[in-house]
Ligand SMILES: Cc1cc2nc3c(=O)[nH]c(=O)nc-3n(C[C@H](O)[C@H](O)[C@H](O)COP(=O)(O)O)c2cc1C
C-alpha cells in the first residue's frame with residue numbers, strides 16, 4: 388500500500404518507526420484482519436488505490452545546490468490559519484476502531500504539530516469533542532466533512548453544530564452518491580464494532596450494529612445530489628467555506644468555480660470509490676490548469692513521504708492531506724503515534740526543501756520536478 392517497498396536492514400531494530408511504511412507494518416500487527424482490510428483496501432481491482440502511491444515514483448526532483456537553506460521555512464497558511472507545513476489530516480471515519488481515543492487523539496496531535504484536520508461525518512466523537520481536544524493544545528482549524536444527506540434536517544443540524552463549534556469549512560464529499568465496490572467488506576460482512584457510535588449523524592452503537600457499512604452509507608447518502616440543487620443551498624445556509632472533495636477533472640474544477648466554491652480537494656477517496664479513476668497526482672495538473680489561480684486546489688491520496696508532499700506542491704497543489712497514515716499511526720500508538728507520523732512527514736518535507744534549495748513554499752514550482760521517461764532523459768514539465 389505504502390508506495391514502493393523500502394528495504395529493511397537484516398539486523399536488529401526492525402521495529403523502529405522511521406517512515407510511514409514502518410507505521411503501516413506496525414498497525415498491521417495490531418489490527419484485527421477485518422479492520423485492517425477495511426482501512427487499507429480500495430475498491431474492485433485495487434488499481435486506483437495502488438496507483439495513488441506509485442504515481443509519485445514517476446517524478447524525480449530537480450535539486451538546486453549551494454543554496455543557503457539554513458533558514459528554510461516550511462510554513463504556509465490553510466483554512467485561514469498559519470500551519471507548520473502544507474499537510475493536513477483528511478476526514479476519515481471510524482478512527483475509534485483503530486484506537487479508543489480515535490478522532491480526539493488525532494485532533495490533539497494535529498494541534499500540537501500546527502496542522503489542520505477534517506472531521507468525518509462518520510467520526511466516532513462529536514464535533515464538540517474533536518474541536519475541544521485540539522483547541523486545548525493549541526490553535527487548529529477544522530473542516531467538517533459532509534455528504535449530501537437524504538435527511539436535510541440532519542444535514543442542516545450538522546452544519547449549525549459545526550458553525551457553533553467554530554469549524555472553518557465544509558468539505559462536501561462529491562464522489563460518494565453510493566459506496567464503491569468493496570469486496571473485503573462484503574466477504575467479511577464488515578460492521579462497525581460494538582461500542583462505537585456516530586454522534587455527528589446521531590446514530591448509537593446499537594443502531595449501527597444492525598446494518599452493514601454499505602447499507603448504512605446508502606441509508607444516509609442522497610444519490611440525487613447535484614451541483615444546481617446542493618451548492619446554492621449550502622451557500623444560502625452557511626458562511627463557512629465550501630470545498631468540493633472528490634474532484635478529478637478540469638470540467639468539475641470549472642464547475643466548482645462557476646458555483647462560487649472556495650476550494651477543490653482533488654481526491655478519489657483513497658481509491659475506495661470508483662476503481663479505475665486516475666491517481667490523484669495524475670489528475671492534479673488538469674485541475675490546476677483549469678483553475679488558473681481562480682480557486683484553491685488541494686490534493687489527497689497515496690501521500691506517504693515528505694518528498695510526495697513536495698511533488699504534489701510542485702505540480703500545483705497548495706496543500707496536501709493524508710488519510711490512511713493517520714489510521715496506521717492511531718493503531719500503532721494512539722495520539723503519540725499520530726505525533727510520530729506528523730513529525731516524520733514534517734522532517735522529511737523540510738529536508739526535501741533544504742536538499743532541493745527551496746527556502747519557502749513559493750520556491751516549490753514545476754521547475755523542481757522532472758518526469759521519468761522510459762526512452763530517454765528526464766522530461767521537463
Ligand atoms: C478508513 C477510511 C475512512 C474514510 N472515511 C471517509 C469519510 O468518512 N468521508 C470522506 O469524505 N472520505 C473518507 N475517506 C477518504 C479520505 O478522506 C481520503 O480522501 C483518503 O483516505 C486519502 O487517501 P490516503 O488514505 O491514501 O491518504 C476515508 C478513507 C479511509 C481510508
Ligand SMILES: O=C(O)C(=O)c1ccccc1
Pocket residue numbers: 479480481509604656659
Ligand atoms: O469507507 C469509506 O471510504 C468511508 O467514507 C467511510 C464512511 C463511513 C465510515 C467509515 C468510512
